[in-house]
Amino acid sequence: DAKTTQPPSMDCAEGRAANLPCNHSTISGNEYVYWYRQIHSQGPQYIIHGLKNNETNEMASLIITEDRKSSTLILPHATLRDTAVYYCIVRVAQGGANNLFFGTGTRLTVIP
Amino acid sequence: GAVVSQHPSRVICKSGTSVKIECRSLDFQATTMFWYRQFPKQSLMLMATSNEGSKATYEQGVEKDKFLINHASLTLSTLTVTSAHPEDSSFYICSAISGYNQPQHFGDGTRLSIL
Numbered sequence: 001d002a003k004t005t006q007p008p009s010m011d012c013a014e015g016r017a018a019n020l021p022c023n024h025s026t027i028s029g030n031e032y033v034y035w036y037r038q039i040h041s042q043g044p045q046y047i048i049h050g051l052k053n054n055e056t057n058e059m060a061s062l063i064i065t066e067d068r069k070s071s072t073l074i075l076p077h078a079t080l081r082d083t084a085v086y087y088c089i090v091r092v093a094q095g096g097a098n099n100l101f102f103g104t105g106t107r108l109t110v111i112p
Numbered sequence: 113g114a115v116v117s118q119h120p121s122r123v124i125c126k127s128g129t130s131v132k133i134e135c136r137s138l139d140f141q142a143t144t145m146f147w148y149r150q151f152p153k154q155s156l157m158l159m160a161t162s163n164e165g166s167k168a169t170y171e172q173g174v175e176k177d178k179f180l181i182n183h184a185s186l187t188l189s190t191l192t193v194t195s196a197h198p199e200d201s202s203f204y205i206c207s208a209i210s211g212y213n214q215p216q217h218f219g220d221g222t223r224l225s226i227l
Contacts, residue, residue, distance in 0.1 A: 034215060043118070043205045043218035044156065087155075100216060102148075102156040 004088045009107040012082075018075040020106050022088030025069040031092045033064060034100065035073045037084040037108075044087065044102075047073065078110045115139050116208050118219030126227055127198060133191045133222045135206030141186035142208035146216065147179070150203040162189050196226045 005023040012018040024033065034049040048055055048062045050071075055062045061074040075082055087105040115138040123131050135145055144163050148156040160181055162168040168181040178200075180192040189208075193200055203223050207216040 036218075038156075041203075041221070041223070043116075043207070043221045046114075046215045046217055049215055100146075101158070104155055 004090060004103055006086075006088050006103065006106045008104065009109070011109050011111055012075075012078045014080060014110050014112050015077055018078040018082065018108060018110070020073040020075075020086050020088075020108065021070065022072070023070045024088070024090045027068050027090050028092065031090045033062065033068075033071050034089045034091060035060070035062065036087045036089065036100075036102075037082075038087070038105075039081075039084045045084075047086075078108075080110050080112065082108065083110045084108060114210070114217040116142075116206065116217045116219040118206055118222055120222060121220060122223045122225075124225045124227065125196065128195055129226075131193045131196055131224060133193075133204055133206070133224075135189045135191070135208070135219055137187045137208045137210075137217075140208075140210045142189075143186070143211055144209050145183055145189040146207045147181060147189075147191050148205045148207070150205060150221075156205060159191075193224065196224070198226045200224065201226045 032049050032051050035047040036044040038044045047059050050062045064071045085105040085107050087102050089100050117136045117138050119134045147159045149159050150156045158171050159174045160168045160170045162181050162183040164183050164186050170176045178194055183189040203221050205221040207218040209216050
């Protein structure tokens with residue numbers, strides 16, 4: 001699987017957009033970019049995923065560069081409840097399963 | 113949709129006890145379930161992959177005789193930590209997927225403390 005690089009921590013003011021970057025320069029053509037977050041003492045929560053097109057859902061937007069070597073997760077209006085560790089993962093499905101490798105992620109702190 | 117329920121949420125027991133953790137997909141059939149472990153201040157580490165009706169595939173370094181996994185139906189997988197010791201104390205988390213290339217959905221984890 002392609003390795004990902006994320007900043008260890010970020011702060012964001014409440015109500016502002018949080019932009020979380022991820023580098024995945026060795027990503028293969030059939031690997032998806034997944035984003036999860038983990039709030040303290042809970043299981044990870046799926047946020048969004050994409051292959052090459054930008055994606056948007058009710059939680060966030062995912063912007064993938066044209067060369068697919070990096071991506072940005074955007075939380076449009078951060079709230080205090082968005083404080084969590086955010087994981088960027090790239091993975092190709094194999095044999096119907098797609099286990100995930102969780103790196104160290106970015107610890108996002110939303111500040112009042 | 114895509115809710116995964118894990119039970120119990122917390123277990124405290126004596127050394128030598130065996131502990132069973134259940135993972136259920138509530139509103140979908142899970143073709144595959146995964147079991148992870150997370151130690152304090154560390155990231156999640158995959159322990160094993162479980163497909164319904166077949167033996168689990170364990171990651172390197174994970175003892176299959178100590179961490180017994182049963183995936184008897186498309187909505188239930190269980191992890192039994194046999195003869196647990198203090199070093200087995202950790203946060204155990206399961207996840208499930210409904211099909212090929214679908215995202216994993218996680219349970220809320222089980223915090224296991226062995227005294």
